[in-house]
Amino acid sequence: MDVAAQETPDAAAPRIAAAIGEPARARMLYCLLDGRARTSTELAAIAGVTPPTASAHLQRLTNHQLVTVTAQGRHRYYRLRDRRVAALLEALSVVAGRPRDAFVPRTPIRLRAARTCYDHLAGTLGVSLHDRLMALGWLSSSSKKGPAYDVTAAGIAGFAALGIDVAATRALRRRFAFGCVDWSERRPHLGGALGAALLEAAEQKKWVVRDLDSRAVELTPRGRRDLLARFGLET
Amino acid sequence: MDVAAQETPDAAAPRIAAAIGEPARARMLYCLLDGRARTSTELAAIAGVTPPTASAHLQRLTNHQLVTVTAQGRHRYYRLRDRRVAALLEALSVVAGRPRDAFVPRTPIRLRAARTCYDHLAGTLGVSLHDRLMALGWLSSSSKKGPAYDVTAAGIAGFAALGIDVAATRALRRRFAFGCVDWSERRPHLGGALGAALLEAAEQKKWVVRDLDSRAVELTPRGRRDLLARFGLET
DNA sequence: TCCATGGTGTGACTATCATCGAACCATGGA
DNA sequence: TCCATGGTTCGATGATAGTCACACCATGGA
Numbered sequence: 001m002d003v004a005a006q007e008t009p010d011a012a013a014p015r016i017a018a019a020i021g022e023p024a025r026a027r028m029l030y031c032l033l034d035g036r037a038r039t040s041t042e043l044a045a046i047a048g049v050t051p052p053t054a055s056a057h058l059q060r061l062t063n064h065q066l067v068t069v070t071a072q073g074r075h076r077y078y079r080l081r082d083r084r085v086a087a088l089l090e091a092l093s094v095v096a097g098r099p100r101d102a103f104v105p106r107t108p109i110r111l112r113a114a115r116t117c118y119d120h121l122a123g124t125l126g127v128s129l130h131d132r133l134m135a136l137g138w139l140s141s142s143s144k145k146g147p148a149y150d151v152t153a154a155g156i157a158g159f160a161a162l163g164i165d166v167a168a169t170r171a172l173r174r175r176f177a178f179g180c181v182d183w184s185e186r187r188p189h190l191g192g193a194l195g196a197a198l199l200e201a202a203e204q205k206k207w208v209v210r211d212l213d214s215r216a217v218e219l220t221p222r223g224r225r226d227l228l229a230r231f232g233l234e235t
Numbered sequence: 236m237d238v239a240a241q242e243t244p245d246a247a248a249p250r251i252a253a254a255i256g257e258p259a260r261a262r263m264l265y266c267l268l269d270g271r272a273r274t275s276t277e278l279a280a281i282a283g284v285t286p287p288t289a290s291a292h293l294q295r296l297t298n299h300q301l302v303t304v305t306a307q308g309r310h311r312y313y314r315l316r317d318r319r320v321a322a323l324l325e326a327l328s329v330v331a332g333r334p335r336d337a338f339v340p341r342t343p344i345r346l347r348a349a350r351t352c353y354d355h356l357a358g359t360l361g362v363s364l365h366d367r368l369m370a371l372g373w374l375s376s377s378s379k380k381g382p383a384y385d386v387t388a389a390g391i392a393g394f395a396a397l398g399i400d401v402a403a404t405r406a407l408r409r410r411f412a413f414g415c416v417d418w419s420e421r422r423p424h425l426g427g428a429l430g431a432a433l434l435e436a437a438e439q440k441k442w443v444v445r446d447l448d449s450r451a452v453e454l455t456p457r458g459r460r461d462l463l464a465r466f467g468l469e470t
Numbered sequence: 471t472c473c474a475t476g477g478t479g480t481g482a483c484t485a486t487c488a489t490c491g492a493a494c495c496a497t498g499g500a
Numbered sequence: 501t502c503c504a505t506g507g508t509t510c511g512a513t514g515a516t517a518g519t520c521a522c523a524c525c526a527t528g529g530a
Contacts (some may be wrong), residue, residue, distance in 0.1 A: 013327050014257060014258045020249065020252035024519095040476075049520090050519080052520065056518080075476070094322075094323070096248040097247075285491085288488070309507075310506070311508095473528105475527085478525075479523085480521105481520105481521095485517090487514100487517105493508105494509070499504085
C-alpha cells in the first residue's frame, strides 16, 4: 500500500514532514544522512526502539519515498532515497539550528569537529579544508556571492595529485562544486561531486575513518600529518 | 513557554518537522510562502479550521520558530520567520513532488500558470520569463551547470529600463540570482534578490496582481501587452 | 533436516494531540 | 461607558499513532 503514490504533492508534503517528525524516525534518517546503508536492527538500536517498532517506522519511511530498501540475504539494507531527501534534512537542520539567545551548542565535539554531510566532509575539518583550498587558489568562486565554485588550473593539478580527475568529476550528472553551509559551523564547506570525490580520496588514503553509527569522521594520525604537509593545515 | 529554545538542534529537528507535518498547519505555511503576512482568522479560513484551533496551531508554529507574529491593533499578523523556512518548505515540496508513475498534476491551473515562490515569480510565467531573459542574453550562467547566475551588460541596461538597479540589488546580503527549481515546472525560474526585484517591479508596473489567499499571481491585460512588447513573450 | 538469526505482522495499551463550544480578554469606535 | 470584533484560553472528546511482547516467516548454515 504505497500511500504516497496516490496523493497530490500538496497532500504529500505534510505527510512527509510528519514522517520525519517523530524522534525515532528522525534519528534513523539523520544517521543515514552519510549516504550509507544500514540494516533494520542497526537502525532499531540507533533509534532506541525494539525491532518491531523500527520495522513499522521503516515501512512508513519507505512508503513516503524517503528511504529505499534492498534485500541481501537475510539482511535488509535501508538507505536514503536520493540526494534530495538529504537536502531536505539539511534544510531542516538549518532551521533547527538557528541561533537563539544564549544558545550553547550541545552537539558532541566529535560531531562538530569532523563529520559527513551526506557524502562529503563537513564540520570544522570540512570548513578549514574548504578555506585552505580557496586560499591556495585551487577553487574560485565564480559568481559574486553565489555558492557555485570552479576549479583553477592549480586546482586541477592539485586534485590530480590526490588522485582526483576533475574533468571526470565535472562530467557527473550532479552539481559540480559549491559552498555547502551546514548548521554547526554556519560557514561553507566543499559540497557537490568534487566534495564527494575529496572525501572518497581521503578515505582511500586512510586520512579519515568513518564511524559506523553516526556521521562522525575521525582524522587518523596519518591524515593529520599529510594534511599538514600538503595543505599547511593545522588540525 | 518557548519549547524550541531549550532544545538542542538535534531534538528540535523532528519537532519542527512534526510542526509542519499536520495538514492544517501545512496549509497555513504554504500559504505564507509568498512572504506576506496573514491574520489569525484569515489563516483559520485557509486551513479550514475554527479560530481556536488555528490559534493553537499558530502558537505551536511560533514556538518552533517557523513563523513570527506582529500585533497591529486588534489584528495579529503572522508571517514566515525567514527565507530559510521558505527554503525548507520548498525542499519539502521537491521531495513531495517527485515524479511518480502516471503522475497527473492536480494543482489548480491558476497556480501552475503563475505564482510566487516566496518572493519571486514562479510557475509557467516565471519559467518562460526566465528562459526569455537567458535568450536575450541578460543573464549568464556563470558555472558549468551550477545554479548561480550573473547579469551581462545588456542585462544591466535592460533591468535599469525596468527600474531595477542591478548594482544595488547585488549589494544586498542575500543570494543575488540563481536558477530556482520548483515542483510544478521542474525547470528553473529566476530566484534570489534579482528575482525578488523583478517581481516587485512587475507589481509596481501593474503587470501582475497577487492573490490575497494563495500564491497565485494574475497577469493583467497591461502586463500581457507589455511583456509581449518588451520581451517578445507570448503568454 | 534442523536450528539460529534477521526481520516482519498482530493485538493490546497508552499518550499525544487535533478539534470545537463556550467563556474570556483586548482593542477600537460610538 | 458600552458594544462589536478579533483573538486566545479552557475543558472535554475522539482519533491517531507509537510502543512492546509474542508469534510468525525467511534465509543461511550445519
